[in-house]
Amino acid sequence: MDDMFKPSRRAFLRGSAAAAAGTVAGAAAAADGPDPLITELQDWASYTGVGVDETPYGMPISYESHVVRRNVEWLTASPISSINFTPIHALDGTITPQGCAFERHHSGAIELSKQDYRLMINGLVDEPLVFTYEDLERFPRENHVYFCECAANTGMEWAGAQLNGVQFTHGMIHNMEYTGVPLRTILNEAGLGAAGDLSDKWVFVEGADASSNGRSIPMEKALDDVLVAFKANGEALRMEHGYPVRLVVPGWEGNMWVKWLRRIEVTDMAVEGREETSKYTDVLEDGTARKWTWVMDAKSVITSPSPQSPVGHGPGPLVISGLAWSGHGQITRVDVSKDGGITWETARLGKQGDTKALTRFYLDTEWDGSDMLLQSRAIDETGYVQPTKEQLREKRGENSVYHNNCIQTWYVNAQGIAENVEVS
Amino acid sequence: MSKSPNLFIPVAGGIALVLGVAYGVTSRGYGSDEIATLETRVQQAATQASSAAEKAAAEAARALELEQVVAEIQAAAATRVAGGSFVEPVPDRDDRYGLGRPAMEQEIAAWDVDVLPDGRGLPVGSGDVWTGEEVFVDQCAACHGDFAEGVDNWPVLAGGFDTLANEDPVKTVGSYWPYLSTVWDYVHRSMPFGAAGTLTADETYAITAYILYSNYLVEDDFVLSNETFADVEMPNADGFIIDDRPEAEYAEWSGEPCMENCKDEVEITMRSVFLVETPPEGGSESVMNPATIEGLPSFTAAGPSFVTEAAVQAEEEAAAPAVQEVAAVDDGAALIEAGEKVFRKCSACHDIGDGAKNKVGPHLTGIMGRTMGAVDGFKYSNGFVDANAEGKVWTAESMAAFLEKPKDFMKGTRMAFAGLRKEEDVTAINAYLASFGD
Numbered sequence: 001m002d003d004m005f006k007p008s009r010r011a012f013l014r015g016s017a018a019a020a021a022g023t024v025a026g027a028a029a030a031a032d033g034p035d036p037l038i039t040e041l042q043d044w045a046s047y048t049g050v051g052v053d054e055t056p057y058g059m060p061i062s063y064e065s066h067v068v069r070r071n072v073e074w075l076t077a078s079p080i081s082s083i084n085f086t087p088i089h090a091l092d093g094t095i096t097p098q099g100c101a102f103e104r105h106h107s108g109a110i111e112l113s114k115q116d117y118r119l120m121i122n123g124l125v126d127e128p129l130v131f132t133y134e135d136l137e138r139f140p141r142e143n144h145v146y147f148c149e150c151a152a153n154t155g156m157e158w159a160g161a162q163l164n165g166v167q168f169t170h171g172m173i174h175n176m177e178y179t180g181v182p183l184r185t186i187l188n189e190a191g192l193g194a195a196g197d198l199s200d201k202w203v204f205v206e207g208a209d210a211s212s213n214g215r216s217i218p219m220e221k222a223l224d225d226v227l228v229a230f231k232a233n234g235e236a237l238r239m240e241h242g243y244p245v246r247l248v249v250p251g252w253e254g255n256m257w258v259k260w261l262r263r264i265e266v267t268d269m270a271v272e273g274r275e276e277t278s279k280y281t282d283v284l285e286d287g288t289a290r291k292w293t294w295v296m297d298a299k300s301v302i303t304s305p306s307p308q309s310p311v312g313h314g315p316g317p318l319v320i321s322g323l324a325w326s327g328h329g330q331i332t333r334v335d336v337s338k339d340g341g342i343t344w345e346t347a348r349l350g351k352q353g354d355t356k357a358l359t360r361f362y363l364d365t366e367w368d369g370s371d372m373l374l375q376s377r378a379i380d381e382t383g384y385v386q387p388t389k390e391q392l393r394e395k396r397g398e399n400s401v402y403h404n405n406c407i408q409t410w411y412v413n414a415q416g417i418a419e420n421v422e423v424s
Numbered sequence: 425m426s427k428s429p430n431l432f433i434p435v436a437g438g439i440a441l442v443l444g445v446a447y448g449v450t451s452r453g454y455g456s457d458e459i460a461t462l463e464t465r466v467q468q469a470a471t472q473a474s475s476a477a478e479k480a481a482a483e484a485a486r487a488l489e490l491e492q493v494v495a496e497i498q499a500a501a502a503t504r505v506a507g508g509s510f511v512e513p514v515p516d517r518d519d520r521y522g523l524g525r526p527a528m529e530q531e532i533a534a535w536d537v538d539v540l541p542d543g544r545g546l547p548v549g550s551g552d553v554w555t556g557e558e559v560f561v562d563q564c565a566a567c568h569g570d571f572a573e574g575v576d577n578w579p580v581l582a583g584g585f586d587t588l589a590n591e592d593p594v595k596t597v598g599s600y601w602p603y604l605s606t607v608w609d610y611v612h613r614s615m616p617f618g619a620a621g622t623l624t625a626d627e628t629y630a631i632t633a634y635i636l637y638s639n640y641l642v643e644d645d646f647v648l649s650n651e652t653f654a655d656v657e658m659p660n661a662d663g664f665i666i667d668d669r670p671e672a673e674y675a676e677w678s679g680e681p682c683m684e685n686c687k688d689e690v691e692i693t694m695r696s697v698f699l700v701e702t703p704p705e706g707g708s709e710s711v712m713n714p715a716t717i718e719g720l721p722s723f724t725a726a727g728p729s730f731v732t733e734a735a736v737q738a739e740e741e742a743a744a745p746a747v748q749e750v751a752a753v754d755d756g757a758a759l760i761e762a763g764e765k766v767f768r769k770c771s772a773c774h775d776i777g778d779g780a781k782n783k784v785g786p787h788l789t790g791i792m793g794r795t796m797g798a799v800d801g802f803k804y805s806n807g808f809v810d811a812n813a814e815g816k817v818w819t820a821e822s823m824a825a826f827l828e829k830p831k832d833f834m835k836g837t838r839m840a841f842a843g844l845r846k847e848e849d850v851t852a853i854n855a856y857l858a859s860f861g862d
Contacts (some may be wrong), residue, residue: 072700077567077577081617085526107620120436120527120535128527135523140514164696164713182514189520204538210620212613214544263535272541272603274610278595281664289600292645293667299447306589308702335681339723340690371721373690383678395673409718411692413732417713420696424689 003029020145021312024305026112059099067091069100069415072168075156080108081211083150085171088301088323089308093350094175094358095145098233101174103240105273106211109288112260114244117208119228123265136230139181139189144227144250145357147325149173149296151253151280151402156387158398161409161420163375166306169408169420173325175358178248180229181223186264195266195395198223204271208262215256216270217249225250225356228261251327251356253402255280271315284396286382299385299405300334300361302325311416315369320347324359326380331359332380333379338365340409340423341388347376372412373423391423473559480498509741539609543653546608550649551630553637560634563616572638582638588663598639602661604653608632690723705842756855761858766849770841776860785839791818792858807834824850 060067069084076082083104086096093170103109114133122128151174158163163169179324187203203222206214217226230237237243242259249256255275269293270276274302282290302322305311309317320338324331331353333343345363353359359374378386390405514790539545551559561570563681573579584594593600597607612628614620623631634650636656642648648656695717698710720729767776773784780787796816797808804812811834822853826833827850829843844850 066702066704068706070702071709072710074577078649107614107617109719119691120531121524122527122532122536128532130527130531131524138523139521142514148662160697161694163698163700165700165702165708168700168701168708184516185514185521188517206535207536210618212612212620262429264633265536265538267540269540269542271609272606273537273538274606274614274790277603277606277664278597278601283588283593283595285589285594287663289588289664290663290667290669293669295667297668298671307696307700335683339725339727340687342685342687342723344681344686364770368860370731371723371725371835373692377681381682382674383680384674385677387673387677391677405687412696421692422694424687424691424693 002155021273022194029037066092067100069102070167073162075190079341081106083152083172085167086174087308088171088173088303089166089306091303092321094353094360095233096176096236096358097172097252098176098235098241101176101238102110102150102172104172105209105211105240109240110209110258110260111239112244117244119245119262120262121186121190121265121266123204123267124192124195125266126193129190131186133230136181136228136245139185141179142227143177143179144225144241144248145175145177145354146248146250147173147175147296147358148248148254148257149256149299149325149327151255151293151296154299154406154408155401156395157406157408157420158400158404161422164307164420166301166303166408168284171325172191172254172299172304173323173358175325176232177234178227178229179231179234180227180248183226183228184224187222187266189265192266195219195256200268202267202270204263204265204267205256205258205261206263206265206267207242207258208260213255213258213275214266214271214273215258215276216272217256219266221249223250225271243370249294251296251329253280253296255285256294280401280402281290282396282400284395290400293403296325296327296382297405298324298326298328298331298378298380299401300331300386301408302336302374302376302410305374305412305416305418306410307418307420311367311412313416315367318365318367320363320365320374322347322361322376324353324361324376324378325357326378326382326384326385327356328370329355329381331378332381333378334359335361335377336361337375338372338376341375341407344377369414371414372410373421374410374412374418375407377407451646480680521595537609537613539605541603541605543605543650546605546650546653546786547625548650549625549629550647550651551626551633552647553630553633553642553644556630556632556634556637559623559630563619563623563627564631567617573636583636585659588660596639597635598641599657600660600663600665602658603659604632607635608653628850632697653691664688685725688724690715692720692722703845760853760859762848763852763859766844767855767856769844770853773841776857785830788857789860791825791860794818794856796822805834805836805838806835820858823854827853 004122006212019229050264052086067090069086071079071084072083073079084102087100091097091100117133119131119136120128121131122177128389153172154169157169183203192198198219201219202216204214204216205221207211226310227250228245229248230245237246242257242261247258247261278291284290284291300322302320303309304319304321318334322334322336324334331349334346334347334349335421337344345365347361347363350362376386386405392404392406409421409423410418412418444749537545559567562574566574567575568581569575572581573583579596580594583642584596584599587594587599601607608628611631611645612623612625615623618824633646634644636642636648637644637646641656641659646652695715699713701709701711703709710842719732721730721732723729767774770785770788774783774786774788775783778789778790780789782799782802786802786804794817795812796818797812822833827844830839830841831836844853
């Protein structure tokens with residue numbers, strides 16, 4: 001217990017010394033005289049505020065209205081078959097609020113009610129079954145926090161620094177606490193006797209929307225940690241995330257997290273649908289392509305400072321913060337470099353991350369006001385170290401589109417302005 | 425905490441058994457025969473006792489082993505609890521919960537329509553190339569082009585052979601897709617965009633045949649059916665390998681990484697191609713980044729080679745080409761071209777050009793210099809009806825005023841557009857509109 005207090009006592013002492021020396025940057029003590037925000041009676045301190053009936057379901061205060069999902073129009077042919085990006089530059093902690101968590105639809109987000117919802121399980125099962133939404137709520141359920149990352153996250157950056165904003169380079173990710181029934185419970189309910197030897201069997205999952213997005217999942221994963229989820233962050237899934245029911249496939253690419261899940265089919269081979277052959281396969285330099293690249297490897301990025309979140313103060317204390325994650329398990333360490341990878345310091349993990357969930361890291365540092373090349377590097381429980389862009393290109397070329405987990409560099413100049421760059 | 429008391433019960437039981445036998449022998453009086461018998465029994469008991477002792481020892485060892493296993497599991501759980509990730513899983517059970525109801529055959533037939541690479545799942549049916557062309561032009565060409573070449577950003581379905589190793593690979597059905605089943609399955613299940621699931625089996629065979637023909641994979645007299653399906657060979661069938669990252673990458677990219685003096689010098693080799701503006705109303709606007717890598721510091725372990733005077737200089741650099749850009753678009757054609765881009769914001773509702781028709785909004789061909797509210801066959805809001813009666817005319821000025829804040833300029837207009845924020849956009853669109861005479 002004593003240890004807990006030591007850092008804060010030290011920090012307090014250091015803080016008082018600094019205050020005495022008059023060097024605390026950004027202190028709100030105006031040289032021109034007392035602060036009218038303090039000395040004058042403010043409206044909000046005098047008039048009454050908004051009543052409890054005003055907002056039955058609250059939105060963020062208007063001052064935060066810029067913290068929204070954004071798209072990049074020219075990336076796709078139509079916003080109906082497109083993607084937008086989580087404003088990770090403006091978030092902290094690890095949980096992504098549903099309202100600003102990225103969306104990716106192949107045929108638009110649909111409105112499917114719980115009453116109209118049906119889930120079918122068929123194929124190599126003892127008895128094909130149909131469940132209603134209410135049926136799903138009667139199975140024992142679990143809660144887990146997992147990240148969901150689109151395989152194309154950072155995909156635009158393969159051939160060079162492209163988009164100036166971490167929202168756009170790394171925002172195809174969100175992290176929520178899901179409530180759902182293990183897929184194995186549903187599979188057991190239909191009975192896997194008919195499937196015989198499970199080692200070479202697959203589970204094909206399919207959505208109810210017009211794209212009927214379908215993916216094949218090997219049985220081993222299906223019986224492991226996959227969830228049939230209906231709540232996220234404590235409330236119903238949002239329409240854009242698959243209300244009322246989506247699949248959660250921890251650590252694996254977002255396209256497999258089928259939304260509006262309507263059918264589960266046990267098969268003896270992969271279906272090799274459009275989203276697992278023509279898309280979500282990774283072309284290597286020689287033109288051959290990797291398929292079944294499901295796992296999202298360890299990755300991290302500094303969210304602040306970043307182009308959309310410049311340093312707004314002069315030299316002095318600076319919090320460098322970011323996110324790290326791995327589809328192979330827990331993040332055990334994150335290193336940060338301020339000089340483009342010459343020297344590294346180990347960052348502080350805000351909280352030991354859950355397995356296959358976002359981990360927040362902080363480097364609490366003193367900025368001397370000089371230019372910086374900021375980078376972060378994640379290490380996961382398998383000992384895997386996030387690679388540089390050069391390492392990735394050496395193995396895969398520049399045409400893979402998907403699974404770009406390279407180390408990102410932000411150039412921060414003396415004025416605190418940050419830009420997406422590549423370095424030698 | 426770390427020991428489970430249950431594990432010690434068999435050990436304690438073994439010891440009690442040995443003590444019990446010894447006590448029984450010493451507490452009674454017997455004759456010689458009986459003594460001989462007793463001796464035998466003592467021997468037996470001794471043997472039993474020794475075997476019991478061995479058993480006890482074995483049990484103790486086993487207990488120790490189990491205790492270690494328990495400790496390991498508990499330590500692992502403790503680590504996970506400390507990490508905040510311990511979840512007590514739902515119980516596994518062999519029997520069913522009895523939830524749901526049996527799926528009916530008609531229901532399975534309606535939803536289970538996927539087709540496997542070996543052709544399982546294909547319905548009986550057929551379609552030829554020429555029928556396919558007709559259906560394709562009708563149902564698919566709006567996005568994919570008459571020859572499956574792709575319109576705008578929509579997928580290209582034909583060609584692209586031998587481009588997979590190029591800088592920009594063209595991944596089409598012919599050049600990339602490994603299985604024909606995928607084409608049939610996707611077209612039938614998920615296409616056409618906006619009317620998925622409406623194609624018959626025969627139409628799907630025909631469209632698939634036409635896509636094959638567009639890729640020079642079949643002749644024009646080819647008929648695709650559930651019978652001929654297996655005859656088609658996909659050129660890139662062998663172009664895929666199963667995920668080899670574990671072998672090709674993971675081992676090499678693991679282990680303790682370098683912490684200091686990892687490089688001698690670092691230089692910025694490339695700056696962001698696009699600058700992305702994020703307007704308060706949402707979305708984003710990207711513009712080319714005019715800045716170069718000139719004048720940026722290099723880095724060594726001692727820090728940056730110099731500290732930039734930074735943004736002032738960068739902003740000047742950024743501003744200079746932008747001015748040139750504006751100057752460049754001042755000459756007619758470029759301005760009209762810029763206007764055409766801005767017009768994309770209007771084109772969802774307004775048509776322009778030869779034969780333009782009224783859509784949600786009136787067509788705009790010849791609008792500059794024309795009386796307001798004057799397009800035949802369009803039902804205007806009252807404001808425009810009045811403006812028309814008053815003989816108000818669309819000029820560069822009135823158009824600019826309208827486009828800046830439509831609802832302020834024309835009370836009650838049904839045009840939902842919020843207005844153009846940038847003056848150069850207004851200038852450009854005026855030029856574009858004016859480029860379409862009567």
